[in-house]
Amino acid sequence: MGRLGAKIKNEAWLLSTFFRLLKRLMPNTMFGRSLLIVVLPIILLQVLVTYIFYERHWDNVARRLAQGVAGEVAAVISLTDRFPGPEARASILTIARDQMRLAISFEENGQLNETEIQREHSGFLDRQLARALQESLPARNFTLTSNEKLESVVIRLQLPNDVLQIVVRDKRLFSSTTYIFVMWMIAISLALLGIAVIFLRNQMRPIKQLASAAEKFGRGQEVEDFKPSGALEIRSASKAFHDMKHRILRQITQRTEMLAGVSHDLRTPLTRMKLQLAMMPEDQSRENLQSDVEDMRNMVEGYLAFAKGQEAETVQEVNVTRLIESVVENARRQGAQITLTATPEIRTSIRANSVKRCLTNLVENARRHATEIAIAVYPTDSQIVISIDDNGPGIPLEKRQDVFKPFHRLDTSRNSETGGSGLGMTIARDVVHGHGGQIALGRSSMGGLHIELTFPY
Structure with missing residues (x-):
């Protein structure tokens, strides 16, 4: 029985090897x-x-x-x-x-x-x-x-x-x-x-x-309608893609129009509240109420920036290294200790303002919770990789997916007192995904948080 089992096992191994070779x-x-x-x-x-x-x-x-x-x-x-x-x-x-x-x-x-x-x-x-x-x-x-x-x-x-x-x-x-x-x-x-x-x-x-x-549509680039051709199944798939594209664009347009109205409606009462606070006598209640109004204004502005997305900006070819250098210089002017390692010139087609806002949010988060930041930018065969490391407290493994949720803030190291509205990571992920890229969090060699962004090259 043992010989028979060994023989069957050997034949099964040979058969699986043959199929693997055939598949290769x-x-x-x-x-x-x-x-x-x-x-x-x-x-x-x-x-x-x-x-x-x-x-x-x-x-x-x-x-x-x-x-x-x-x-x-x-x-x-x-x-x-x-x-x-x-x-x-x-x-x-x-x-x-x-x-x-x-x-x-x-x-x-x-x-x-x-x-x-x-x-x-x-x-x-x-x-x-x-x-x-x-x-x-x-x-x-x-x-x-x-x-x-x-x-x-x-x-x-x-x-x-x-x-x-x-x-x-x-x-x-x-x-x-x-x-x-x-x-x-x-x-x-x-x-x-x-x-x-x-x-x-x-x-x-x-x-x-x-x-x-x-x-192209997955990267957020403009895609013109093309005439479906080929077999009937391919034409059906092309027509379904066109219908899907128009539905998504229509939803984005409706969301933008709705948010424009929300922006006007919310900013008007906030402005009246700020005027009323200015006429109130100086006391502790006024300071507390003024702080709450300022938090509400930051949250509204942050939400509008997140929800508006990138549809209003056109895709253009830019030097990614130059763009990141400008982000780093702005952070240094605010007191951040940042080292940048980058290839001299990396050119690709992106939405420059959206990517800059994404990187600014990530660097600002790192600046608030760390004393040292290291940024590296380099191209591969098909991607542009941007890594951001800091020596801060980092984010626990079980909470790394939660930070991408809108208005989610960690209770200890990332709370409202630090000035954040809980939308920085959400906006960053929205921008990266809108370009067809990926964002991943990990443990940095510096002891804090490691963020890796990949954009199609």
Whole structure:
């Protein structure tokens, strides 16, 4: 039972290894896989048809041609035995040359080599002709010799006193329809393959167009409507993408218009409250109420900045290094200790003001809770990576996802007394995701919080 289990386990491992290797060899693109689906049946069909043709048709044709030649050779030998003499032999040679297209000559008093008689025939035509001669002339010894190009076959037959030499041209033994058939089959297969490649390329084009539009829209870039093309399913997907894009843009527009009205309605009573507070006598109650009004104003402004998003700003190519340098300089003027490590020039298309606001929020959060900040900026093959590290208290692992919630503030290190409204991380994530990037939090080597932003390059 143990041997059986080990054998089954070994076979299962070999099978899984084979499938992993097959998966690794499979094309990754849809075009490659579709082309493979078209090419494999054509190749299998060619192999099957070629096998059947060679095993059936060509074998039968070659055997019948060899039997015809062997029968003619037997007829020549029979005529030679029945009509001896030089004159009769000359007539027989003329008939063989003119009627049978056989070049015949006699080697008087000749003997065949025993080694050549016993030699095995390696070629397909040689084997067929040897078998036919053995059937037609069972009592005769003979040898077969063919040149490399199969232009002719030389047959030497042992007669009682002489050796009969017969030269048979390739046209008597070989049918040219074999090569014609193979060439036509290959030509038709190549033509079908070319048509399939053109067809598949035309089908892949709308898929790539849809993927490119979805990627741009995911990054927050403007995407113009394009005409759906390709197969019915691809057209349906393109139409669904257009409908989704218009619905999202319509919702963003409605949100912006609604927030414009909310901004006006909220700022007006706040302004009246500030005027009333200015006319109130100086006391502790006035200071407390004035602090609450200021907190309300900060929260309203922060919420409007978060909810308004990035739709009003256009995408343009900017130098990311320069943009980050300006953020760092502003933070240094406010007393922050920041070190910046950056590639001299990194250019990409982004919403500059939104990204600057995102970085400003993150640096401001770090400045409030740390004494040292380190920023690094570098490009990879497909992304721009911005890392921000500080030596502050950091954020516990179980609370790192909560800080992205609107108006969420940590009770100890990040509270309202530090000046935050709980929207800095939320706005930062909204900006990064709007560009098709990612934001991640971790533990910094400096002891505090590590923030890593990635933007498509």
